[in-house]
Amino acid sequence: MTTEQPVETVETVDVVVIGTGPGGEDATGRLARAGLDVVAVEARLVGGECPYFGCIPTKMMVRASDALAEARRAATLAGRVDVAPDWAPVA
Ligand SMILES: Cc1cc2nc3c(=O)[nH]c(=O)nc-3n(C[C@H](O)[C@H](O)[C@H](O)COP(=O)(O)OP(=O)(O)OC[C@H]3O[C@@H](n4cnc5c(N)ncnc54)[C@H](O)[C@@H]3O)c2cc1C
The missing domain is CATH 1.10.1620 (Atp Synthase Epsilon Chain; Chain: I;)
Known part of the structure; x- marks a missing residue:
């Protein structure tokens, strides 16, 4: 039996935005429109508190x-x- 190892990839970006509530969504959009490579990380729900709670x-x-x-x-x-x-x- 073979055990598959997870594949690790490393990517370099300009900005990592933590959280995609209204603040994170706005920051991510503005940074991307300004030409930066952006990654947004969300722990729970994209959109944050506003649309859900x-x-x-x-x-x-x-x-x-x-x-x-x-x-x-x-x-x-x-x-x-x-x-x-x-x-x-x-x-
Ligand atoms: C009952 C109620 C009614 C409201 N009504 C209005 C209104 O009518 N108009 C208005 O303008 N505002 C209103 N608000 C306020 C509005 O919801 C907030 O101002 C807004 O959601 C804040 O956005 P934010 O991006 O700062 O934070 P949040 O919406 O809290 O988003 C933060 C995000 O970051 C994520 N996160 C946190 N830590 C990590 C981590 N370590 N890694 C990855 N992700 C992470 C969370 O999961 C979350 O999705 C209301 C709020 C409430 C409670």
């Missing part, structure tokens, strides 16, 4: 709760509206 999910929840609140106001202005909150479309 921060800005975008928050705004989806705020917008959804605003829509529910507005629909519930309809009775005082325009007649009856049945509102059945559902987490699925928000998620």
Whole structure:
């Protein structure tokens, strides 16, 4: 039985960006557009906090709760509206 050894390669670049949140993505893009060889390293999720846990999910929840609140106001202005909150479309 043969045991395969991992192949090691060495590459030299101008810049290594650690983390690809909004900051790392911006830095990586700017450096690459300036003509530098750039490697970005991400430990978890490309995009960082904003698209997964921060800005975008928050705004989806705020917008959804605003829509529910507005629909519930309809009775005082325009007649009856049945509102059945559902987490699925928000998620
Ligand atoms: C609830 C909430 C709502 C928000 N709403 C908004 C908003 O509406 N507008 C707005 O502008 N901002 C908002 N923010 C803030 C925004 O999310 C942050 O400002 C932004 O994500 C910061 O970007 P960053 O690149 O500095 O860090 P991060 O997004 O944290 O990215 C850092 C990245 O580096 C990686 N990393 C860390 N250490 C290593 C390592 N040793 N090796 C490899 N990778 C590594 C991480 O895995 C991560 O992906 C919100 C934040 C929260 C929590």
